Amino acid sequence: MPHEETTATSRDERYNPQQVEGKWFQRWQQDSTLYAAEPHSTKPKYYVLEMLPYPSGALHMGHVRNYAIGDALARYMWMNGYNVLHPMGWDSFGLPAENAAISAKVPPREWTLRNIANMKAQMKRLGFGYDWSREVTTCLPDYYKWNQWFFLKLFERGLAYRKKSRVNWCPKCATVLANEQVVGGCCWRHEDTLVEQRELEQWFLRTTKYADELLRDLDRLPGWPEKVRTMQRNWVGRSEGAQVDFRLDSAGGEKISVFTTRVDTIFGATSVQLAPQHAITQKLAAADSDLHKKVDQLIAEQAKARETGDIGNIEKHGVNTGHFAVNPFNSEKIPVWVANYILMDYGTGAIMSVPAHDERDYEFAKKYGIEIRQVIEPSVARAPSPAKEASDKSVRPTQPGELPFTTLDGKLINSGEFTGLTCEEAIKKMSAFAEQKGFGKATVTFRLKDWGISRQRYWGTPIPMVYCEKDGVVPVPEKDLPILLPENVEITLAGGSPLQRVPEFMNTKCPKCGGPARRETDTMDTFVDSSWYFYRYTDAHNDRAPFDSKIAGYWFGEKGIDQYIGGVEHAILHLIYSRFWTKFMRDIGLIKNDEPVERLFTQGMVIKDGAKMSKSLGNVVSPDEMVARFGADAARMYSLFAAPPDRDLDWQETGIEGIQRFLGRVYRFVSRNASVETQLAASGSQTLQATSLPPEARAIQRKLHQTIKRVTDDFQGRWHFNTCIAAIMEFVNELYAAEGVARAPSPAIPANLLADVQRNLVLLLAPFAPYLAHELWEMLGERSNLLKASWPKYDAELAKEDELEIPVQVNGKLRSKIVVAPGTSEEDIKQKALADEKIQSYIAGKQIVKIIFTGKLVSIVVR
């Protein structure tokens, strides 16, 4: 039997997020220009960007948190009168689509576009204000055409090249990976899957050309987290040193180049160590079956250690080749060894071994009885504290009978004509000497490698190159772009790129001679797509160029994107590739900025029950469910409230309930008081008289201005949205307290103050809870668009306290508090503190040593 469940009043007061959010969702759907950036504007520009997602199927809480931060900022900037660019797109090429094609028999394109539609709907329901007219979908030809265009430009300038080399291969992805995509020896997508090494012909982008600049410019990015800059510095891994050519004493006298940062110790070199994969190792092994066997063993050991992640502390092993090398500095013959701790892919793959001054060499020499010859006498001028000395291994004072070892700087000994120089001087002079004599030079080595972008996969941008028997490797002419990715391709993970099995794609004509030719069937790494997508947003529908330089110039300015927000997991991969791409685009005259991003913010992870959310742990919280149960505003606001945005956030369901309660409190407060607005409008009185308010009203006014200040300061400064939301809560608590249990406006509060309070409360809420804010804005009778309403200004005078509470300490312990008027003299405050009854009881009969007033508290010292 249907009957009235609630009374009329209680129904009015209850906040129903589904109903309110549904209403505004409908309205916002109908206005596609709502969040559109203006192409021309007299306003200052602001480009705020969140990292574009991979359309995996549905948003997770990490996305919600990321976008809630960006959206709050965008709304704040809109309200501050900026021309805001706030776009969104899809990083939509990639392997999951192919896996879905295999397991669910859905073509990758269909699967991807369906996911995009779903996630876009989720974003809209969450109320994120994106300019969808600029949406970028990287798997569509109008976008990837420009990947191909860029590839041709890179190729023209020698920055894209093909070479056969040892590359990382993930068996699960069935494709090659870039160095940046190998994490601890495993695939970045399959953290339990060890990467294999394969010899393959691959396309590379010459990122090393910009190694120096990529490193140097990190110092010009004060708006980036130090952590990210450090990670990139380590990744680029610049190391200054010298290259010196030793020469084999036999086997044709071949050159062995070694790289060292300590050329000053070269007179202490007692062996040369080669990587097992080194060309000379291989050559010597070819002529010596016993050596061959042992070298193979070393290679296997290295591979195994790499797999188990123990490459860092593998037990050092080596084998003496029986050959000798000549040290060009002193013509000494020293043995040539092959060792498992020498890496082929760093430096030259060969070192000079100086056991007296390098820990690894020391360990190796001790094991195999190789001579340890001291050539540096450490300067002991500054004696470290005994405690420090004991803990500092690099000191290791040489005891009688102990082998000499130190990594400290000092003066050269036993070093021929260089004896007596300091290490620093010696490094300079000896490098110059080597160069002059033609057997070496000062050089710089980077850890950074060129970016291998070939992928033996289907769902990616086809590389626009053709192989002709007559003309060799031929680029596709620009006018023939895009090379379309064929549809209806059978996808398997075995047998190389699926495109190899599509004859109508693979077989083509040579652009040069017109003869039969074969297309490149590898596709590009998807990190190519995300390296420049944010430029495309500025001019998303350009079909003559990736974007118009002038338009991109307007949005990027001199320093790039004003604020970029995303997860720290992209600190190296995406963010280093993007910087490379920007520098290349600058060099071909497309843009003027040197760096893509001026300010970067890396938000923390969303965790639950102490662990990262994952399906296997069963602790995943679905945004859809949160929206359905608590509303989008609550989900967004909670993700900003539960922790500062740069820290990990522990998702607690009772926490979001608390936010929902708070939003209800705001809703009820404004609904029951909204009518003052209409009354005021009718009476024609609006201006608020600041002076002579009764104390109760003055307290509210003061709190209002303090709250505006706190929220504004947080947007300007450190983005601790948790504390500024707390400030709004405090304010609302005070409004409730003023109402009393009667839940009626206090007669002490004038209507115009109440109106002012409500209006500003809604404005403050707008960046965090846009649905509720819009609803209340309308309820207050406002006709203007809240999105472009002016952000409230605070009046520092009105925010000031009318009386100050001063804590009083005696001998460092809080004993009392006194209340004084602002502006009371220091002397009067001290007197009042001394006169305080409680304080008296603590100081009676004691001698006052001193009294300190800090502006905030009084501290009395007695004896």
Next chain:
RNA sequence: GCCGGGAUGGCGGAAUUGGCAGACGCGCUGGACUUAGGAUCCAGUGCCGUAAAAGGCGUGCAGGUUCAAAUCCUGUUCCCGGCACCA
């Protein structure tokens, strides 16, 4: 091993510059309203102590500087992240 970040009530977290430790929220306890409450409102809530006070103790641990330390210094433990025979 190296480089970052962190450790504060039962929980998430505040305290921006050395100046009242624990804002705000959750949870818990009690009360009001109610046929009812998983709605709403009000109050209390670091620990020890007390009838209540007074008082004492308290920011991972041990010292130090200072009238005053979560904050600065020295040493140390544990946790998280990154890098790691990088020559």
